[in-house]
Amino acid sequence: MTVRADHPLVAAVKPLVDAMGAELLGPDQARADDVVLAWEGEDVVAVRLPQLSESLDHILAALERRYGMPLSELDRRAKQAVVRSLEARGAFLVRHGVETVASALGVSRFTVYNYLNRENASREG
Numbered sequence: 001m002t003v004r005a006d007h008p009l010v011a012a013v014k015p016l017v018d019a020m021g022a023e024l025l026g027p028d029q030a031r032a033d034d035v036v037l038a039w040e041g042e043d044v045v046a047v048r049l050p051q052l053s054e055s056l057d058h059i060l061a062a063l064e065r066r067y068g069m070p071l072s073e074l075d076r077r078a079k080q081a082v083v084r085s086l087e088a089r090g091a092f093l094v095r096h097g098v099e100t101v102a103s104a105l106g107v108s109r110f111t112v113y114n115y116l117n118r119e120n121a122s123r124e125g
Helices: 008-020 052-067 076-088 097-105 109-124
Strands: 023-025 035-039 042-048
Touching (some): 008 042, 008 052, 052 076, 052 097, 076 109, 097 109
8 A cells, every 4th residue: 555645644744744754654564663643443654753863864954944054054143043952852862963963063062062051051040
């Protein structure tokens, strides 16, 4: 079975699936770790979630689209906002997350940690 693109459930979840960097599959193609979505008792579509490291790359690409330029070209304030956004989304829980973000921002890991520490200090103070 293929994905039924004209089904209302598929149309409803597609923007979310795209935003997450996930993949839509026919329910018969689902593996044990995929999420099968049903509509009125019928399996309609399966969602294959990306690996965490792929998700971070997808989030960084989405942020570049939102800002309209490579993240490395943003000013310091915008880079700090990016780090805050990524922290809220759990980006730094991913192995090598700080390194990946630092590379995308064109800064050192130390700078990313400074942005994180500054944000945490302002919340506590």
